[in-house]
Amino acid sequence: MVIVGVIALCAVLAVLAFLAPRLSRGPERGTQRALDFGSRAGGKAPGPLGRLFSKPFRSSSRAVGRSGSAGRRTRGRLPF
Numbered sequence: 001m002v003i004v005g006v007i008a009l010c011a012v013l014a015v016l017a018f019l020a021p022r023l024s025r026g027p028e029r030g031t032q033r034a035l036d037f038g039s040r041a042g043g044k045a046p047g048p049l050g051r052l053f054s055k056p057f058r059s060s061s062r063a064v065g066r067s068g069s070a071g072r073r074t075r076g077r078l079p080f
Contacts, residue, residue, distance in 0.1 A: 017071025
């Protein structure tokens with residue numbers, strides 16, 4: 001269920017970045033801030049469990065950043 005939510009969020013951010021590149025920065029940063037908070041909280045677990053618990057948040061944060069930048073990059077390549 002969480003995976004579907006992250007995928008939907010990435011799709012929404014990509015569309016928002018394509019339609020309004022400057023307005024997409026705020027939601028992208030807010031989402032990454034929330035995911036970074038989860039990663040820091042998961043990383044407090046001892047030993048290898050910390051890396052295991054924080055990894056989904058780190059990869060989701062990276063996916064959010066990539067989808068936003070891809071939308072802005074696609075918008076920049078348009079001829080009009």
